[in-house]
Amino acid sequence: MATALITGASSGIGYELAKIFARNKHNVVLVARSENKLKDIAQELEKSYGVKTLVIAKDVSKLSAVQEIYDAVQQAKMHVDYLVNNAGFGDFGFFTETKWDKELEMINLNMTSLTALTKLFVKDMVARKSGKIMNVASTASFQPGPLMAVYYATKAYVLSFSEAISNELKGKGVTVTALCPGPTESGFQSAADMHDSKLVKGKKLPSSAEVAEYGYNAMMSGKVVAVHGVMNKLMAQSVRYSPRAVVRSLVRAMSERTH
Numbered sequence: 001m002a003t004a005l006i007t008g009a010s011s012g013i014g015y016e017l018a019k020i021f022a023r024n025k026h027n028v029v030l031v032a033r034s035e036n037k038l039k040d041i042a043q044e045l046e047k048s049y050g051v052k053t054l055v056i057a058k059d060v061s062k063l064s065a066v067q068e069i070y071d072a073v074q075q076a077k078m079h080v081d082y083l084v085n086n087a088g089f090g091d092f093g094f095f096t097e098t099k100w101d102k103e104l105e106m107i108n109l110n111m112t113s114l115t116a117l118t119k120l121f122v123k124d125m126v127a128r129k130s131g132k133i134m135n136v137a138s139t140a141s142f143q144p145g146p147l148m149a150v151y152y153a154t155k156a157y158v159l160s161f162s163e164a165i166s167n168e169l170k171g172k173g174v175t176v177t178a179l180c181p182g183p184t185e186s187g188f189q190s191a192a193d194m195h196d197s198k199l200v201k202g203k204k205l206p207s208s209a210e211v212a213e214y215g216y217n218a219m220m221s222g223k224v225v226a227v228h229g230v231m232n233k234l235m236a237q238s239v240r241y242s243p244r245a246v247v248r249s250l251v252r253a254m255s256e257r258t259h
Helices: 012-023 035-049 063-075 100-128 149-168 188-192 208-220 230-238 244-255
Strands: 003-007 027-032 053-057 082-085 131-136 174-180 225-227
Touching: 003 012, 003 100, 012 027, 012 035, 012 082, 012 208, 027 035, 035 053, 053 063, 063 100, 082 100, 100 131, 100 149, 100 174, 131 149, 131 208, 149 174, 149 225, 174 208, 208 225, 225 230
Parallel strands: 003 027, 003 082, 027 053, 082 131, 131 174, 174 225
Antiparallel strands: none
């Protein structure tokens, strides 16, 4: 049985991905901060699908946690065939008014820890000539984002990093997928304090389950850049041909709070 490690597995897209991997008879390593939540999910997956689980309750935004996660997997004598770097969060507001502590945590989680986890696990995958990595980026990856400046920048990094190492790993039996969902029905909006942003308010958003299903299939087929949803695909393409000043203004207008 192959094993999938998923960060941010306690809710949203991460939780749905854990269920999909288990349903497809893969053992799962569940990583998130909430131990009780993870234990409940582990029990549910073992009971429903007969898979093995490993719960690692760690705050992935702390760089020390990355090595601890890797060591816990080694100690359990498991090897990770599928790595899903899903943990991440955003923040909404003018850069002059947002809190630096929260942004530093976001940079550490969305970029630094994601890169460090990839570094540790990809070497084992290359040695085995087999493995798949999915980094959860965003449609935010394709353009700058006034009112969510740091978040958009972190996701641009995830996309660029994923594409580059995907190219480096050609012929080594390992694929890398950058999953780019648009706004999704999950806990993201409340964590980012953006309920009244025009991006999400009053809109029917795709469910975490839909996005997870799409991401899982994209990862398994080795797709490098996977943008969920027809409109999101069109938007991602259109910014390449639009003047950057127009793109900045458009994203700002689409993101502002409704009053």
